[in-house]
Amino acid sequence: MFDAQLKIHTEELMMAADKSTPAQPMTVVETTQSRPNTSIGELFGELSNQISTLIRGEIELTKVKATALAKKAGAGGGMLAVAGVFALYLLGWVFHTIELALATSMADWAASLITAGILLLIVIILAAVGAILLKKGMKDKPEPQVNMKLNVAAAKKGLGK
Numbered sequence: 580m581f582d583a584q585l586k587i588h589t590e591e592l593m594m595a596a597d598k599s600t601p602a603q604p605m606t607v608v609e610t611t612q613s614r615p616n617t618s619i620g621e622l623f624g625e626l627s628n629q630i631s632t633l634i635r636g637e638i639e640l641t642k643v644k645a646t647a648l649a650k651k652a653g654a655g656g657g658m659l660a661v662a663g664v665f666a667l668y669l670l671g672w673v674f675h676t677i678e679l680a681l682a683t684s685m686a687d688w689a690a691s692l693i694t695a696g697i698l699l700l701i702v703i704i705l706a707a708v709g710a711i712l713l714k715k716g717m718k719d720k721p722e723p724q725v726n727m728k729l730n731v732a733a734a735k736k737g738l739g740k
Contacts, residue, residue: 674698 674694681690 590680674697677697678690678694
């Protein structure tokens, strides 16, 4: 195990994250198994260097992975936002179609009024449900000042003041 070279490469990951430019290897640490004149202190020094190199490599790997994830998530979020905008346009057309369908059997103004009434009913129901959920969510609101006062009181009591 010690006679192999320890190489930390981010090349494959960088090429997967950004296909345009390959990365260079970070560090190459060479070790050999048979070193009869090497002291324990030198071995521990090498071990320390290898561990710190390994940790730096893992940090770099995590940075590259996070960057790739952020790029993909950003593109996905943008696509979802565009889809949401088009869905709102579609919703408008659906209600316009409902209005036109109603207008075939009644006056245009009555069809528009019924469609507006349907939209108003939907808005009122959604607003009521949203207000109820918001009130429920506010019950669990964290109040750090209360906990801070309790911590200060406990510290004073513990110090005997």
